[in-house]
Amino acid sequence: MKKTAHIISHSHWDREWYLPFEKHRYYFIKLMNNLIDEFEQEGNQFQSFHLDGQTVLLEDYFAVHPENREKVKQLIEEKKLTIGPWYVLQDAFLTSSEANVRNLLIGMNDAKAYGHVSKIGYFPDTFGIYGQAPQLLKQAGIETAAFGRGVKPTGFNNTVSDTPNFESPFSEMIWKSPDGSSVLGILFANWYSNGNEIPVDEEEARVFWNHKLQDAEKYASTNQLLFMNGCDHQPLQKTIPEAIETASALYSDYTFKHSSFDEYTDALKKVLPEKLQVIEGELRNQRTDGWSTLVNTASARIYLKQWNNRCQTLLEKIAEPLAAFGYLANGTYPREYIRFMWKSLLKNHPHDSICGCSVDEVHREMVTRFERVSQMGEVFVQEQAAELALTVDTSKTPDGGIPFVVMNTTGWNKNEVVTKLVDLEKVYFSQMHFEEIPAYLRDKEMPAYKLVDDQGQTVEFQLVSPTVEFGYDLPDDKFRQPFFAKRATLSFYAEEIPSFGYKTYYLVPEGHSLVQQQIKAPVNDLEMENEFVHLLFHEDGTYDVTDKKTGKAFHRLGIYEDTGDVGNEYMFKEAKGYSAITTKGIPAEFTLVERSALRTVLEFKHTLSIPVSADEQLDVERHKLIWHKEREAGRANEMTAISLRTVVTLEKGMKGPAFKLFINNQATDHRLRVLFPTGLQTETHQADSIFEIVTRPNTPEKEWENSSFCHHQQRFVSLSDDKMGVTVATDGLHEYEILQKDGTIAVTVLRSVAELGDWGYFPTPEAQCLGLQTAEWQVLLHQKDVLASKAYVDAYQYKVPLLAIQTSIHEGKLPGTHQFVNWETNGLVWSSMRVAEEQDDVIVRWFNPAGQKEMLKAAIHDDARSYKSSILEEKTTDSKNLYEVEGHEIITLGFHHKR
Ligand SMILES: [Zn+2]
Numbered sequence: 001m002k003k004t005a006h007i008i009s010h011s012h013w014d015r016e017w018y019l020p021f022e023k024h025r026y027y028f029i030k031l032m033n034n035l036i037d038e039f040e041q042e043g044n045q046f047q048s049f050h051l052d053g054q055t056v057l058l059e060d061y062f063a064v065h066p067e068n069r070e071k072v073k074q075l076i077e078e079k080k081l082t083i084g085p086w087y088v089l090q091d092a093f094l095t096s097s098e099a100n101v102r103n104l105l106i107g108m109n110d111a112k113a114y115g116h117v118s119k120i121g122y123f124p125d126t127f128g129i130y131g132q133a134p135q136l137l138k139q140a141g142i143e144t145a146a147f148g149r150g151v152k153p154t155g156f157n158n159t160v161s162d163t164p165n166f167e168s169p170f171s172e173m174i175w176k177s178p179d180g181s182s183v184l185g186i187l188f189a190n191w192y193s194n195g196n197e198i199p200v201d202e203e204e205a206r207v208f209w210n211h212k213l214q215d216a217e218k219y220a221s222t223n224q225l226l227f228m229n230g231c232d233h234q235p236l237q238k239t240i241p242e243a244i245e246t247a248s249a250l251y252s253d254y255t256f257k258h259s260s261f262d263e264y265t266d267a268l269k270k271v272l273p274e275k276l277q278v279i280e281g282e283l284r285n286q287r288t289d290g291w292s293t294l295v296n297t298a299s300a301r302i303y304l305k306q307w308n309n310r311c312q313t314l315l316e317k318i319a320e321p322l323a324a325f326g327y328l329a330n331g332t333y334p335r336e337y338i339r340f341m342w343k344s345l346l347k348n349h350p351h352d353s354i355c356g357c358s359v360d361e362v363h364r365e366m367v368t369r370f371e372r373v374s375q376m377g378e379v380f381v382q383e384q385a386a387e388l389a390l391t392v393d394t395s396k397t398p399d400g401g402i403p404f405v406v407m408n409t410t411g412w413n414k415n416e417v418v419t420k421l422v423d424l425e426k427v428y429f430s431q432m433h434f435e436e437i438p439a440y441l442r443d444k445e446m447p448a449y450k451l452v453d454d455q456g457q458t459v460e461f462q463l464v465s466p467t468v469e470f471g472y473d474l475p476d477d478k479f480r481q482p483f484f485a486k487r488a489t490l491s492f493y494a495e496e497i498p499s500f501g502y503k504t505y506y507l508v509p510e511g512h513s514l515v516q517q518q519i520k521a522p523v524n525d526l527e528m529e530n531e532f533v534h535l536l537f538h539e540d541g542t543y544d545v546t547d548k549k550t551g552k553a554f555h556r557l558g559i560y561e562d563t564g565d566v567g568n569e570y571m572f573k574e575a576k577g578y579s580a581i582t583t584k585g586i587p588a589e590f591t592l593v594e595r596s597a598l599r600t601v602l603e604f605k606h607t608l609s610i611p612v613s614a615d616e617q618l619d620v621e622r623h624k625l626i627w628h629k630e631r632e633a634g635r636a637n638e639m640t641a642i643s644l645r646t647v648v649t650l651e652k653g654m655k656g657p658a659f660k661l662f663i664n665n666q667a668t669d670h671r672l673r674v675l676f677p678t679g680l681q682t683e684t685h686q687a688d689s690i691f692e693i694v695t696r697p698n699t700p701e702k703e704w705e706n707s708s709f710c711h712h713q714q715r716f717v718s719l720s721d722d723k724m725g726v727t728v729a730t731d732g733l734h735e736y737e738i739l740q741k742d743g744t745i746a747v748t749v750l751r752s753v754a755e756l757g758d759w760g761y762f763p764t765p766e767a768q769c770l771g772l773q774t775a776e777w778q779v780l781l782h783q784k785d786v787l788a789s790k791a792y793v794d795a796y797q798y799k800v801p802l803l804a805i806q807t808s809i810h811e812g813k814l815p816g817t818h819q820f821v822n823w824e825t826n827g828l829v830w831s832s833m834r835v836a837e838e839q840d841d842v843i844v845r846w847f848n849p850a851g852q853k854e855m856l857k858a859a860i861h862d863d864a865r866s867y868k869s870s871i872l873e874e875k876t877t878d879s880k881n882l883y884e885v886e887g888h889e890i891i892t893l894g895f896h897h898k899r
Contacts, residue, residue, distance in 0.1 A: 007244065008226070009237065010228060016350070018756060027235075046238065046258070049082070051081055052122070053085065054088050084108055086104060086122065088347065091355050093128060095349045099312055103349065105872055120261045121146070123148070124146065124192045127295075128294070131690075132847075138181040141870075147185065148191060148192055152288060166287045169221075170221035172186055175283075179886055179887060182278070185279060190215045195229040222273070288704070291628070296708075300751060301769065303773065307367065307732070309799070313799060319380050323384055329813075344376065357758075392504060397809045403807055406504075409803060410797060411831075411844070416801070419489060421487055421488070449463060449507050451492055528657070530654060531652070533781060539587045543556070545779065547783075555679070557726075558676065560644055561746070564635040565751060576633065577634035591604070593647070601648070603647050608642050612668070614668070622761055623761060635670075658777070662773075665750060665772075668770070669754065672748070676779070678745065680725070682719060685745075688715045688792070693829075708737065711738075713733075715730065716798075717736045719745055720785040724783055728777055730776070731799045733775055733776075735751075754767060823859075824856075842894070842897055843873055843892060845890065847888070848888055853884055855883070855884060858895075867879050868894075
């Protein structure tokens, strides 16, 4: 049977990588201009070009050539230029579940507006892919995914595979999500450059094709062969029509076709064998020697991951739900501004960007992008919250009282200590000469207060250190209004703040003391305790933590471990010689910072002596481009001291202590981790991933040679036996390893390297992360595992705070306590709440972390109708009140809000 060689012209365009963005863009403009010229030439046989699956490239181009917008649109409509479905080619594991959805939603909407969307789930270079990707693609109407990594192709000789995990005899396979959704998976078994630079010259072409045809046929399950005519930042090969002519003359058994993914997959699907290997779940290169997984990009430049986690949380867990509340209250939704914030953040999500595996200029620019997103998010939240608070009726505030509204933008009820700056009294410059205000406010005696909620219940609180500070209002209809305020820090325990809702509190003058409430004196300064846990610290900063309900304890958690690293931004390679240096047995210096009814804060400091850098061998190896696996470099003999300051906080209501580590990093070429030796002996553990709490083995497959076996996590990692468990929730710490010895969870808090890695020598001194670095996590104890105990609720809420807004006394249509969306279910994970991208329905998303069915009931008010929607916010079922959610299903509901 005649075979078809599909040649797809493309260029894999990392927006920024070994060059900063603007330098790569210079070459991209050239590529686009060449493409347009090529397509415009009369009689030209150049058929089509695949624009790397990401629509952001067009924005990059139009910023320089806005005059070519219509021309490009026409090329897309004519399917000569193929774009989408993504906005950027993101890293799959280092961006949140919602960021992965938004990337698809925004990319598909953009591509649609340009004229045509490529319906291929394109992951050419992605450093591993999450297991729920087939479900996401399926919900978006995409039936095929193409990827370059994750699965090992074994070739024809192994057509009957007895190892179903992550091994396929063919480059075509079925890829299945845990919920059972599946797509056709196409592996670039010979990489996405297997048809790059095809010769026109007959002799050269013969050599090229003899080799390339054989390579493709080794893995192809059909007579439809795929050749990717391009590579990273590949310029246009204009001579493809001539090269095809040469090839056609040489090989009469083959049809050579300048093709597209649409044409290739159509032809492929007609001839696919009945039975293809089924690959289930995550694609993480687990059936390899472990030296090229790129997993340690999870710990390269951790500061970027922390920035990202903060920005994602700000947009998806605070700003969007808050704006949706505003929509339900006032009928307006700043959709365009929200999309702009998302696009700005997504520009930091390409694999070479968020992975921290580019040159220093790239990551410096990323920090300013994160700063901009955070500025936008902050002003947005401040203004939206203030507007919403104006619709809440505070007219019944007791005399002289200060009302404020505590908002819960998450999908779970919250009990949490709220800390808020309150302006006890404000004097505007229009009321008094500004030079006189500070003294007036300082000398003015303030009344004592009590704190009550809108049900009249008295609430315990602390009000400390009033100071006089400058501030200003920016009214909608007037010039700026400067003032001085007498400002104090108010802390109180906010209880039962409804999910997707708020509760109003009043600070009311009363004959009550302003002094902090005292509790019983500390028994011992090295202990801390609340209603859930008790902690006892040892001299070296390790601690025993006891679950007060069950009496079960874990001992000596929290050891710091330092190891030499002679690898690069992609991969960790332990330096030879030295064994790990730890804080075990090294006395720490303790300080009690605060002990009140609401919180205990303890601080301890270590000075750890470690080698100042790698030894001289490393520099030689870097310059000779010695691959990380082969490196022999060790650590230097010269030592330096790094200081580690740990602040532990345990507040009322917290299920476990929260830690913030301040590292003054003065050493290079090393890795610092925090170790939790749980003593639990298990085969597997669980980790938070994209719309999934995934179970992974503690030990690698037999092919694995790398002595390090690290993994990705989104927000937490968990180890448990059938009785008890420990979950470590983190803020942008995405790398962990499970060490079988002592059942230890090791979380990377800092990795210092000095080169990019990959195809040349690119020094990246800033990847050493010198100076002050921080890391934050929370330790949660539970019975059974993280799922059965629902400890994930606390883990997902870590670092998603309540929002407290001081407001004026006014009438309003909303009551003092309110919930915008009521929902009932036993075990779903809330993910998002917003108003749809292209219509006015409120969209709320959850996923089922368990394998069994769950029921979900949800309503925005008594008569609100809801429907099931795809992740693209398209209605898929009729209105219902009760939904059956399949195991591992991602469920999105739309609420049609009648106003
Ligand atoms: Zn790439």
